[in-house]
Amino acid sequence: MELTLWTYEGPPHVGAMRIASSMKDIHYVLHAPQGDTYADLLFTMIERRGQRPPVTYTTFQARDLGGDTAELVKKNIKEAVERFKPKTLLVGESCTAELIQDQPGALAKGMGFDMPIVNLELPAYSKKENWGASETFYQLTRTLLKEKVSYSEKISPLRWKEFGRRPKVNILGPSLLGFRCRDDVIEIQRILSEQGIDTNVVAPLGASPDDIERLIDAEINICLYPEIAEASCEWLKRNFGMEYTSTIPIGIKNTIEFINEVHKKLDLPLTNKKELENKSKLPWYSKSVDSNYLTGKRVFIFGDGTHAIAAAKIAKEELGFEVVGLGTYSREMARQVRATAKDLNVEALITNNYLEVEDAMRKAAPELVLGTQMERHSAKRLGIPCSVISTPMHVQDVPARYSPQMGWEGANVIFDDWVHPLMMGLEEHLIDMFKHDFEFVDGHQSHLGHTATNTKDILNSDERKEKNSKKGIIWTESGRAELTKVPFFVRGKVKTNTEKYAILRGIPEISDETLYDAKAYFS
Amino acid sequence: MSKVEFNKETGPREVFCGLTSIVWLHRRMPDAFFLVVGSRTCAHLIQSAAGVMIFAEPRFGTAILEEKDLAGLADAHEELDRVVNDLIARRPEIKTLFLVGSCPSEVIKLDLATVAEKLNKRFLGQVRFVNYSGSGIETTFTQGEDGALKALIPLMESSDEEKLLLVGTLANNVEDRFKKIFRNLGISNIESFPPRQSTELPKIGKNTKVLLTQPYLSDTVRDLKHRGCEIISAPFPLGIEGSTEWFLAAARSFNISQLKVHEIISPLISRSKLALESHKEILKGKRLFLLPESQLEISLARFLHNECEMDLIEVGTPYLNKDLMKEEINLLPDNTKIVEGQHVEKQLDRVRESNPDLVVCGMGLANPLEAEGISTKWSIEMVFSPIHGIDQAADLAGLFSKPLRRNQILTTKTLVTN
Numbered sequence A: 001m002e003l004t005l006w007t008y009e010g011p012p013h014v015g016a017m018r019i020a021s022s023m024k025d026i027h028y029v030l031h032a033p034q035g036d037t038y039a040d041l042l043f044t045m046i047e048r049r050g051q052r053p054p055v056t057y058t059t060f061q062a063r064d065l066g067g068d069t070a071e072l073v074k075k076n077i078k079e080a081v082e083r084f085k086p087k088t089l090l091v092g093e094s095c096t097a098e099l100i101q102d103q104p105g106a107l108a109k110g111m112g113f114d115m116p117i118v119n120l121e122l123p124a125y126s127k128k129e130n131w132g133a134s135e136t137f138y139q140l141t142r143t144l145l146k147e148k149v150s151y152s153e154k155i156s157p158l159r160w161k162e163f164g165r166r167p168k169v170n171i172l173g174p175s176l177l178g179f180r181c182r183d184d185v186i187e188i189q190r191i192l193s194e195q196g197i198d199t200n201v202v203a204p205l206g207a208s209p210d211d212i213e214r215l216i217d218a219e220i221n222i223c224l225y226p227e228i229a230e231a232s233c234e235w236l237k238r239n240f241g242m243e244y245t246s247t248i249p250i251g252i253k254n255t256i257e258f259i260n261e262v263h264k265k266l267d268l269p270l271t272n273k274k275e276l277e278n279k280s281k282l283p284w285y286s287k288s289v290d291s292n293y294l295t296g297k298r299v300f301i302f303g304d305g306t307h308a309i310a311a312a313k314i315a316k317e318e319l320g321f322e323v324v325g326l327g328t329y330s331r332e333m334a335r336q337v338r339a340t341a342k343d344l345n346v347e348a349l350i351t352n353n354y355l356e357v358e359d360a361m362r363k364a365a366p367e368l369v370l371g372t373q374m375e376r377h378s379a380k381r382l383g384i385p386c387s388v389i390s391t392p393m394h395v396q397d398v399p400a401r402y403s404p405q406m407g408w409e410g411a412n413v414i415f416d417d418w419v420h421p422l423m424m425g426l427e428e429h430l431i432d433m434f435k436h437d438f439e440f441v442d443g444h445q446s447h448l449g450h451t452a453t454n455t456k457d458i459l460n461s462d463e464r465k466e467k468n469s470k471k472g473i474i475w476t477e478s479g480r481a482e483l484t485k486v487p488f489f490v491r492g493k494v495k496t497n498t499e500k501y502a503i504l505r506g507i508p509e510i511s512d513e514t515l516y517d518a519k520a521y522f523s
Numbered sequence B: 001m002s003k004v005e006f007n008k009e010t011g012p013r014e015v016f017c018g019l020t021s022i023v024w025l026h027r028r029m030p031d032a033f034f035l036v037v038g039s040r041t042c043a044h045l046i047q048s049a050a051g052v053m054i055f056a057e058p059r060f061g062t063a064i065l066e067e068k069d070l071a072g073l074a075d076a077h078e079e080l081d082r083v084v085n086d087l088i089a090r091r092p093e094i095k096t097l098f099l100v101g102s103c104p105s106e107v108i109k110l111d112l113a114t115v116a117e118k119l120n121k122r123f124l125g126q127v128r129f130v131n132y133s134g135s136g137i138e139t140t141f142t143q144g145e146d147g148a149l150k151a152l153i154p155l156m157e158s159s160d161e162e163k164l165l166l167v168g169t170l171a172n173n174v175e176d177r178f179k180k181i182f183r184n185l186g187i188s189n190i191e192s193f194p195p196r197q198s199t200e201l202p203k204i205g206k207n208t209k210v211l212l213t214q215p216y217l218s219d220t221v222r223d224l225k226h227r228g229c230e231i232i233s234a235p236f237p238l239g240i241e242g243s244t245e246w247f248l249a250a251a252r253s254f255n256i257s258q259l260k261v262h263e264i265i266s267p268l269i270s271r272s273k274l275a276l277e278s279h280k281e282i283l284k285g286k287r288l289f290l291l292p293e294s295q296l297e298i299s300l301a302r303f304l305h306n307e308c309e310m311d312l313i314e315v316g317t318p319y320l321n322k323d324l325m326k327e328e329i330n331l332l333p334d335n336t337k338i339v340e341g342q343h344v345e346k347q348l349d350r351v352r353e354s355n356p357d358l359v360v361c362g363m364g365l366a367n368p369l370e371a372e373g374i375s376t377k378w379s380i381e382m383v384f385s386p387i388h389g390i391d392q393a394a395d396l397a398g399l400f401s402k403p404l405r406r407n408q409i410l411t412t413k414t415l416v417t418n
Helices: A012-022 A034-046 A069-084 A095-100 A104-109 A129-149 A159-163 A181-194 A209-213 A226-240 A252-266 A282-287 A289-294 A305-318 A331-343 A354-364 A373-382 A407-434 A455-465 A477-485 A488-505 A512-522 B018-028 B040-050 B067-071 B073-090 B103-107 B112-122 B143-155 B172-185 B218-226 B239-253 B258-283 B297-306 B326-331 B344-354 B363-371 B380-384 B390-411
Strands: A002-004 A026-031 A055-057 A088-093 A117-119 A168-172 A198-203 A220-223 A298-303 A322-328 A348-350 A368-371 A386-388 B005-009 B032-038 B060-064 B096-101 B128-133 B163-167 B190-193 B208-212 B287-290 B311-317 B337-341 B358-361 B376-378
Touching (some): A012 A055, A012 A129, A012 B040, A026 A104, A034 A055, A034 B018, A069 A088, A069 A104, A088 A104, A104 A117, A168 A181, A168 A226, A181 A252, A198 A209, A220 A252, A289 A407, A298 A305, A348 A354, A368 A373, B018 B032, B018 B143, B032 B040, B032 B103, B067 B073, B096 B112, B143 B218, B172 B190, B172 B258, B239 B390, B258 B390, B287 B297, B287 B344, B297 B311, B297 B326, B311 B344, B344 B363, B358 B390, B363 B376
Parallel strands (some): A168 A198, A168 A220, A298 A322, A322 A348, B096 B128, B163 B190
């Protein structure tokens, strides 16, 4: 049993709903009680979808449990098929139905329909949303293509040459409730098209079962979101020999590497390499003297595996930040995140517990947080600027404007989205500096909300928390005064370091000089 | 009783489960914690229904069952013990801990009553434990509050003191207004259930006169009756008419003259009618379809027809207690079609066929209906907004007139310079 206050991921059947809702001509009969219908609002409210998710909930009640819930399942399947006439039917169960073991998938298969039926077994008590989405997409791909395995030849990535046409690729992984998927797809299709590469199928987002059957018309697969598509890509590789890409085109370096990888796989010469470096404004904006102040900014990163790793690379190599924390809630991606963290000399944080993340954030004393909506709220509490880079997301993370994370435009968006909160943070510092001037209007409202950003608050709140641990250390008047002069965004860190130094040296009272001693010691 | 048409429907639903009521209950009683014993789905549900209320460490959480808990029941009890210990160590300010049953905990027959009993002994004098079920196989949406209140009744001491007990969660400002009006009427001993602090439970007995503020408290009412309380029969205090009848019923029960009631509330009524005018102008003659969700639907239909002159196409309700709702049903116009339960697909067919001006529905259906060109009002807002009482009648009407007004603004050309 695990105590959970807020959760990063929903249950696995919500992952299945993401696949079903992303696609056309699919219906999902979910054996579930009425409360599970809440999941519809994720799509209709967060994504502002104008269609209901194509899901029928069997809505069994306590009084049905003594009777025949299997009949109820069949009735709902029959009604759903008649009403929605799907080309492919997904059948599965949510956590409660898993316990009563009606095996709705097997029931559906026995009902004599001639459409393909995908029986989804998604263990609700051990797996989560992204796994459920990945498994659903994989089962769907497998169901629709398995008959073609036996007579299909291995697909050579070079066969476009024989066919005398442009190479074709599939873009796999984008789904509803994924982070900026809608715009990433447009950006990547544009980039590929400029390189002379056509898109065969984008799936699951916008695809129909017919499109899934056409996947093998392409030469290779672009695995855009491994959390969702890697299992399917791997199956297509094993059974049809289709190669797939492993670079995620987020950031300039990775976008260029991605284009390289695609060209290499297709044996297509890359003729405009030099041009690629000028496709985005990020490199020049980052080089511009105005961005000097970004050097060594301390940044804390937490999110899904793909976005967290990409963010770390951009932060370090393209913006010149210092990564002081890196973590993910995706256990499936833990290995990769750990490897990246090791390169950056930080310890990876792999957890589902947002309080642990908040704790790590506080200790790392970053100047910028890149995280999910959870981290945005934690950062708000701590008074640290934040930009959202990953799901779980809110309605504001589905912006009206074109706003990808991938490719050239994605890099532009990232530069703006990350640097803007930092500038606001700097403004905060200036406000702090000028607030003693008589022209300054009292009660100036911080955009960060009411947070502990002044020295008195930090000292007070920490004193309460650390009453026992830091017993015996006293901040003198001069020490306090000096601390006030430290910019607020590093004040917490300076305070901790100074106390650490004082304990180390057995100094009972911290004066202004101790602060400078500590500063010299730690630098 | 007016000639109301009752129908029942079964089938796939689009309704929240009782766990959702934790979202407002935990705000009402800040010294209580709601621990759902359930699955990741339960945790995700409450989080999604609560929307952006993530700004602080919440006073509710989920003990998520894992595979190993399902293997043997003894394990699950021990595990729950451990989770509760951790929780109380982390949140020592908690005075009452609600163990809330869910669909999976009910299906595996996890005995939360026994767990609560054991924990009560261990934490005697520090934390009280109560249990109820908010599971979707037994409860919908607001019925969760019914379960939580019912679970508190055994903890309420007995007293024969005469008092008025307002039952059902109200917004604090509305509650204060009601108390002031009752004091002006001459009723001085007024208490609320649930109280603002979980430890300050009202004492009850044969001279307790219960006045319901919410229509979804069937089980709570039954248990209060068993404790000897008198239940005042009245419509619910939504709109001017409902609130007036509600005050009058209370006054009757305390032998206060009707004249006095009118004397005190008539200035409120006059100004409220004035405030209602602009909304009525928009709502008048518009056709309304209510889908089932909060059990407030019948009272809302009565208000929107009788006071805002809307036409009622269909009034859905997830559950209908005819006895509890009899005063409300009496006030409905003849031939009102009430549908208890739901077959969401068939009901949506009827929505489309009847071409309503406004549909009251859940958040899962609102945008899809809007995309079809049908204006909507999400029902969850009714349980989060202060809508009770005479003074709030215009605000209540405003919840329904706003989508129509917005639609009008967005579809009309208003700037001459264009």
